[in-house]
Amino acid sequence: MDNEKYASGTCPVGRGASRVPDLWSIMILRDAALGHTRFDQFRKSLGIAPNILTRRLAALVEDGLLEKSRYSERPPRDEYVLTSCGRDYLPVLQAIAAWGTKHFGGGPLSTTFDADTGQKIEPVVIDRVTGKPLSEMKLRVEQPG
Amino acid sequence: MDNEKYASGTCPVGRGASRVPDLWSIMILRDAALGHTRFDQFRKSLGIAPNILTRRLAALVEDGLLEKSRYSERPPRDEYVLTSCGRDYLPVLQAIAAWGTKHFGGGPLSTTFDADTGQKIEPVVIDRVTGKPLSEMKLRVEQPG
DNA sequence: CCGAATCCACCTTGATACTG
DNA sequence: CAGTATCAAGGTGGATTCGG
Numbered sequence: 001m002d003n004e005k006y007a008s009g010t011c012p013v014g015r016g017a018s019r020v021p022d023l024w025s026i027m028i029l030r031d032a033a034l035g036h037t038r039f040d041q042f043r044k045s046l047g048i049a050p051n052i053l054t055r056r057l058a059a060l061v062e063d064g065l066l067e068k069s070r071y072s073e074r075p076p077r078d079e080y081v082l083t084s085c086g087r088d089y090l091p092v093l094q095a096i097a098a099w100g101t102k103h104f105g106g107g108p109l110s111t112t113f114d115a116d117t118g119q120k121i122e123p124v125v126i127d128r129v130t131g132k133p134l135s136e137m138k139l140r141v142e143q144p145g
Numbered sequence: 146m147d148n149e150k151y152a153s154g155t156c157p158v159g160r161g162a163s164r165v166p167d168l169w170s171i172m173i174l175r176d177a178a179l180g181h182t183r184f185d186q187f188r189k190s191l192g193i194a195p196n197i198l199t200r201r202l203a204a205l206v207e208d209g210l211l212e213k214s215r216y217s218e219r220p221p222r223d224e225y226v227l228t229s230c231g232r233d234y235l236p237v238l239q240a241i242a243a244w245g246t247k248h249f250g251g252g253p254l255s256t257t258f259d260a261d262t263g264q265k266i267e268p269v270v271i272d273r274v275t276g277k278p279l280s281e282m283k284l285r286v287e288q289p290g
Numbered sequence: 291c292c293g294a295a296t297c298c299a300c301c302t303t304g305a306t307a308c309t310g
Numbered sequence: 311c312a313g314t315a316t317c318a319a320g321g322t323g324g325a326t327t328c329g330g
Contacts, residue, residue: 001168001322005192012254013175013238014168016245021168023146023159030158034286039312047150049304054313064248075310077311085248091270091279093158095240100161103209103230109157114275115283122273125236127266130259134236134268138260141179146303184293194323199294220330222292 010143019063020089024048024056026096029082032066033090037079065089094123155288164208165234169193169201171241174227177211178235182224210234239268 003021006014020026024046031045043053057080060066065086068078094112101109112121125134148166151159165171169191176190188198202225205211210231213223239257246254257266270279 001193003168006168006172007249010253010255011172011175012242012245012250014172014245015249015254016241017168017171019245019249023148023151023162023166026162027151027156027159030156033284043312048146049306050313051315052302052304055303072311075311088244088247088280090284092237092240092244094279095237095270096161097157098161099233099237100157100159100164102233104152104160104164105157108155109160110155110286110288113285113287114272115285117275119272119274121279121282121284123270123279124273125240125268125270127259127264128269129264129267130262134239134266135233137266139178139235139266140258140260141255142258143255185291188293195294196296197321197323220292222330 016092019065020092024052025060026093028053028056028060029065029086029089030093032080032082032086033093037081039080042080060086091123091125094121095125098123161237164210165237169197170205171238173198173201173205174210174231174234175238177225177227177231178238182226183222184225187225205231236268236270239266240270243268 001021003018007018009015020029027046028042031042036042036045039050039053039057042048042057043050046053048056057066061068061080064083066080067083069081071077071079097112112123113119114121126132127134127137146166148163152163154160165174172191173187176187181187181190184195184198184202187193187202188195191198193201202211206213206225209228211225212228212231214226216222216224242257257268258264259266271277272279272282
């Protein structure tokens with residue numbers, strides 16, 4: 001489809017989603033959030049074909065979510081690390097995970113913990129001003145201009 | 146790609162994301178959240194080819210995010226309305242929107258308001274227990290079993 | 291006119307093999 | 311290890327058609 005139409009449109013959902021337009025991209029970012037950085041880590045973890053992985057990584061670098069970083073000179077080797085933009089995508093992953101667990105759970109699932117306290121994480125999306133969960137609010141959307 | 150591998154895997158991100166595996170699905174859900182229900186509303190709003198729209202709608206119905214509902218008998222007409230599962234996806238859209246606005250803003254964007262108070266919404270993903278934003282936390286993921 | 295189904299040229303995807 | 315080359319298969323969207 002024509003991502004660019006949404007990438008530059010007025011809808012903030014389109015602006016964001018068009019940078020992570022498919023399942024591979026989402027799963028690559030998940031892996032990156034888990035600390036994976038190398039081509040082969042992604043490839044093995046995801047079971048993705050190498051040419052596809054190459055393209056996806058390039059697109060994520062292009063859009064500023066990942067950054068190539070040289071970790072060996074001879075032989076030359078790059079790793080892919082999350083930028084601050086990419087790290088900011090992590091809450092989206094958590095929101096997806098919470099939704100996935102609630103509605104499509106039914107099996108053994110990996111779980112996220114607070115690394116400091118060891119407490120299990122339960123992600124909720126709230127409005128920063130009122131603190132109310134968005135799922136309990138009535139919302140209205142307004143177009144610009 | 147092979148969605149089903151992730152749809153039934155142990156990763157909650159995969160469980161969720163595989164049900165909304167592409168940009169069209171996300172945008173359809175956004176439209177649905179805006180109150181669109183009819184085939185032609187989606188088609189015109191998104192500029193999507195009708196055969197593709199048919200497939201995506203059917204997939205979303207299949208996965209329980211949308212529900213077909215007959216609104217006219219003669220002629221027979223169905224509309225697509227969000228199920229509770231589909232409504233629960235709205236926080237994900239908001240998280241995407243917040244991320245998109247922060248990192249790819251730079252233009253006129255539509256904005257979400259609290260329908261009651263008229264206040265602008267600023268979505269944040271927090272941990273329900275501690276109330277802390279996830280973006281400020283150090284997380285650790287644990288595999289099942 | 292609404293909600294599709296069908297056909298078709300095109301492009302993307304991904305499995306495999308291969309290279310530095 | 312980190313990709314590129316090749317190529318078959320399937321997805322994509324435009325045009326058209328069709329029933330209500």
